[in-house]
Amino acid sequence: MTNEEIINKINEFLIEEFELDKNQLIPTAELKKDLGIDSLDFVDIIVIIERNFGFKVKGEEMASVKTLNDFYNYIIQRVNKPLN
């Protein structure tokens, strides 16, 4: 899976599942402040990541993910270098 494919897939589920507008999805957008993704939404994001990318996220791994770009990079890194 290319980086672009990963980013497209992430954007797709943010639009579909989280009902975000395409125009909101700019890399510098902060997940909590700008996209309104709260702690409960992160619980659902873990489920969606497993479904879409086939790996399980540990809650603490997401702690440093603040912006959408952080999120893209985290997923890209995990997809390319699986930990488990």
Add this chain to the structure above:
Amino acid sequence: MNRVVITGTGIYSCIGKNIDEVKHSLYNGISGIGVDPKRKEMGFRSSLTGIVERPNLKGILDRRMRVGLPEQGEYAYLSTAEALKNAGIDDDYLSTHEIGIIFGNDSSTDPVIETLDLLREKKDTMLLGSGCIFKSMNSTVTMNLSVIFKLKGINFTVSGACASGSHAIGLGYLMIKSGLQEMIVCGGAQEVSMLSMASFDALSAFSINENDPTKAARPFDKDRDGLVPSGGAATVIIESYDNAIKRGANILAEIIGYGFSSNGEHISQSNVDGLTRSMKNSIKDAGISLQDIDYINAHATSTPHGDMSEAIAINDVFGEIRPYVSSTKSMTGHECWMAGASEIVYSLIMMKNSFIAPNINFKNPDQYSEKLNIVNHTLNKEINVILSNSFGFGGTNSSLIIRKV
């Protein structure tokens, strides 16, 4: 003590998705019962059920509000939105007043099953998602609706089996009467899903007249062979009389009596003593005489034993007075946790429109029901005072009395 009045109603049931549709069904004796063939495939003894369409709330409620909302919560959202609208309560009023919520609900089966099936498959709780817990709890309806409608008053759920909805209104009535709250959203909600009814089907309490679904629920008829499970949600907005007058609300009726009792005996079979005490307690609370009651909306579910007990109890309490009696469950089936609330809504529709809805399928009485004045065809009549009975497993009984204002 405050007088307590009802100023808004909403309903989502197998005989209509709003007050107008339900009024039409009640007046014309239209049944909402059908069959769900999947129940047979799953080994159910009876495939009969109230047919309730699951609403699609996407685009109406945002994702966070939908994620934790189970089937019966969806119904309750719609009935409550209708009731608030009818009561003239808007977002501004909701945000500036301390309004409570008390609902009857006694199960949330599918979310529990789906959660645990997923856990067995994934073996990781982190893959269950955020909604399961909020959908699974008995208080799911009140926890969700209090957030959706931004309610700031009393907030809890009553689990009192098939009397849950009635007790919810009764408790709301007591809180407003005593001055603890000014306005409370009360109601009952009931899931209709197949799995929610599996263990109830196991008791052989359901009618098996699957060849003629609309004739299956026949409360008080001598040929009744069991109840038909059903569901949906019903909401009433109750408030103090003074508050209703102050805000110029349309008063639909006054709640004047709440009586309750426990049979203290069998877990599933009612007894005459408990039902009698529940009715008598409500009449005593209302401070009216037996002759004042025009109509009894009976609990009668169409089971041989339950209907017999209620017929004997009504006859014991009212004797020769013989008020009109009908069971709307003949059309709706047994709406279980919701029934006590929905039957107040049905009663209010009858009171407002001056008719008594028929106990359809009542063709031949048995030795107990022949002593009652059962209405089996729509009766156009002004009714001023209604007694509504609700009885549940464990012998929990509730009776409410409403009066035209």
